[in-house]
Amino acid sequence: MPQSVVGPEIERLIQLLSRLPGLGPRSARRAALHLMKKKDLLLEPLARAAAEAAASVSVCSVCGNLDTRDPCSVCSDPLRDASVLVVVEDVGDLWALERAMATRGRYHVLGGTLSPLDGIGPDQLNLSSLMHRAQDGEIKEIILAVNATVEGQTTAHYVTDMLAGTDVRITRLAHGVPVGGELDYLDDGTLAAAMKSRTPF
Amino acid sequence: MPQSVVGPEIERLIQLLSRLPGLGPRSARRAALHLMKKKDLLLEPLARAAAEAAASVSVCSVCGNLDTRDPCSVCSDPLRDASVLVVVEDVGDLWALERAMATRGRYHVLGGTLSPLDGIGPDQLNLSSLMHRAQDGEIKEIILAVNATVEGQTTAHYVTDMLAGTDVRITRLAHGVPVGGELDYLDDGTLAAAMKSRTPF
Numbered sequence: 001m002p003q004s005v006v007g008p009e010i011e012r013l014i015q016l017l018s019r020l021p022g023l024g025p026r027s028a029r030r031a032a033l034h035l036m037k038k039k040d041l042l043l044e045p046l047a048r049a050a051a052e053a054a055a056s057v058s059v060c061s062v063c064g065n066l067d068t069r070d071p072c073s074v075c076s077d078p079l080r081d082a083s084v085l086v087v088v089e090d091v092g093d094l095w096a097l098e099r100a101m102a103t104r105g106r107y108h109v110l111g112g113t114l115s116p117l118d119g120i121g122p123d124q125l126n127l128s129s130l131m132h133r134a135q136d137g138e139i140k141e142i143i144l145a146v147n148a149t150v151e152g153q154t155t156a157h158y159v160t161d162m163l164a165g166t167d168v169r170i171t172r173l174a175h176g177v178p179v180g181g182e183l184d185y186l187d188d189g190t191l192a193a194a195m196k197s198r199t200p201f
Numbered sequence: 202m203p204q205s206v207v208g209p210e211i212e213r214l215i216q217l218l219s220r221l222p223g224l225g226p227r228s229a230r231r232a233a234l235h236l237m238k239k240k241d242l243l244l245e246p247l248a249r250a251a252a253e254a255a256a257s258v259s260v261c262s263v264c265g266n267l268d269t270r271d272p273c274s275v276c277s278d279p280l281r282d283a284s285v286l287v288v289v290e291d292v293g294d295l296w297a298l299e300r301a302m303a304t305r306g307r308y309h310v311l312g313g314t315l316s317p318l319d320g321i322g323p324d325q326l327n328l329s330s331l332m333h334r335a336q337d338g339e340i341k342e343i344i345l346a347v348n349a350t351v352e353g354q355t356t357a358h359y360v361t362d363m364l365a366g367t368d369v370r371i372t373r374l375a376h377g378v379p380v381g382g383e384l385d386y387l388d389d390g391t392l393a394a395a396m397k398s399r400t401p402f
Contacts, residue, residue, distance in 0.1 A: 005299045007269030009257050013250045019243060020224075020232040027223040033293050034222050035251070036258045036267050042220060043255045049214045050236070050248035056210050057237050057244075066237050068208030092234050098206045 010036070062133075064109030064126045066091050074098075074107055081105050083140040085133060087159060089113055089147060097145060105143065108133065113151035114158055125155070127162065134166045144172040211237070263334075265310030265327045267292050275299075275308055282306045284341040286334060288360060290314055290348060298346060306344065309334065314352035315359055326356070328363065335367045345373040 006014075010032060018028035035043040059065070060072035067073055074080065074094075084105025088094050094107050110125045133139060144159060146152035160170055175193035177186060186194075207215075211233060219229035236244040260266070261273035268274055275281065275295075285306025289295050295308050311326045334340060345360060347353035361371050376394035378387060387395075 005274060005296060006267075007257065007274070009250065009253045009269050010267075013247075013254045016243065016247045016250050017221075020218075021235050022228040022232060023221075023223055029296065030293065031221040031223060032254075033267070033296070036254065037292075039255055039258065042217065043251055043258075046214075046217045047248055047251035047255055049210065049217050050244055050251060052210045053214045053233075053237065054240055054244045054248055056208065057240065066207075066211075066234070068210050073206060073208070091238075092231065095206060095230060095234070 060109075062129075063107045064091075064111055064129075065094055065107060079104075082138050084143065085139045085141070086143045086145050087130065088145050089152060089155070093145065093147075103143070105141075110146075110155065113146065113149075113155040115151055122158065122162075127159070130159070131162060134163050134168050139168055141169045141171060144170065146172075148173075148175060261310075263330075264308045265292075265312055265330075266295055266308060280305075283339050285344065286340045286342070287344045287346050288331065289346050290353060290356070294346065294348075304344070306342075311347075311356065314347065314350075314356040316352055323359065323363075328360070331360070332363060335364050335369050340369055342370045342372060345371065347373075349374075349376060 013035070014025075014028050014032045017023055017031050018025045020028070023031060035046065053068075056068040057066055058068075058070050060067055060070050060075055062071045062075040065072040065074060069076070081104045084103065085108055086094075086097065086103050086105050087108045087110060088097065089110050089112060091109055094109060097103060097107075108126065108130050110127070110130070112120055112125055114120060114122065114125070134142060142159075142163065144156045146156050156172060163170060174197060175190065176197060177183065177190065177194045183191065214236070215226075215229050215233045218224055218232050219226045221229070224232060236247065254269075257269040258267055259269075259271050261268055261271055261276055263272045263276040266273040266275060270277070282305045285304065286309055287295075287298065287304050287306050288309045288311060289298065290311050290313060292310055295310060298304060298308075309327065309331050311328070311331070313321055313326055315321060315323065315326070335343060343360075343364065345357045347357050357373060364371060375398060376391065377398060378384065378391065378395045384392065
């Protein structure tokens with residue numbers, strides 16, 4: 001957009017919004033316009049909320065989750081099962097598992113997957129802290145809840161090797177047909193895995 | 202998401218982001234996570250930009266545009282052709298025409314279209330100020346650049362009737378095949394209009 005049409009403050013807002021996942025340049029303009037039209041209801045509250053989140057959010061020193069307190073709400077929840085540790089790649093995966101209420105265990109956020117081509121080796125992930133947690137005796141089971149991608153599975157194998165000396169039970173999420181999924185649309189790998197892990201009906 | 206997983210500041214940020222056009226609850230969570238991961242690069246600048254925009258943006262008292270000054274940059278640009286006035290429904294349409302560099306005239310933002318069922322009558326739109334501008338003698342042509350929807354065309358007819366007594370020339374945008382468009386995918390109305398308004402090649 002030519003510089004003359006909107007002031008630099010608006011231009012800056014559009015530019016920052018366009019860097020959000022899911023918003024391109026066009027939808028960022030639309031979002032900025034929507035915000036400015038609802039200045040009192042949306043733009044000012046968003047400015048405050050963003051400032052408050054920026055001031056209060058930190059990385060949990062125990063598990064790597066993002067929260068407004070440290071240790072995070074999950075780590076400091078006394079009702080959680082301290083014997084189960086769910087290893088995830090990313091905070092978004094932790095949120096997804098929490099939404100699904102899939103576990104009452106605690107989490108460990110790796111912060112990514114092993115990806116040598118991108119320069120991400122074991123030292124770039126939260127692996128040493130995982131090793132420390134696995135060795136403190138409280139944890140009985142580590143569930144590898146990583147993505148079913150090549151990188152995720154590589155990372156899962158690395159973690160399994162790393163934890164080989166400990167007496168922690170290591171499990172991974174089941175592969176199979178997604179609930180609501182249609183067989184015709186599933187890939188061969190998923191179908192083969194679902195067939196192999198079939199269960200009594 | 203259960204209240205326990207993320208703090209209220211994060212919850213509030215997600216909730217506000219989910220009200221942006223183009224972002225649903227899921228993508229709002231993803232956007233919030235992305236912002237928090239890049240706190241220094243994205244979340245804090247966004248908080249500042251939103252606060253600055255909220256503090257500086259106002260509606261132009263002349264044309265209804267949103268800008269950081271009043272009159273807006275378009276209205277106060279001396280190089281603009283003061284004899285041409287482009288009537289648009291919304292600020293987004295003004296921006297679109299400016300991006301396309303479609304005109305060197307000035308604008309008048311109606312702020313919507315006539316829609317009796319939604320309670321939007323002539324008094325809810327910036328029509329009286331349009332009448333005043335049309336009568337001040339400087340404007341020779343008013344271009345109705347409203348959407349080619351039923352509401353847009355109804356509004357265009359209303360504006361034409363309203364301006365009938367003035368000696369301003371009233372025009373509207375051409376209907377036709379969009380540049381890059383394929384005939385097979387166009388609706389009948391567009392094809393008929395394009396045929397009717399065919400031009401020498």
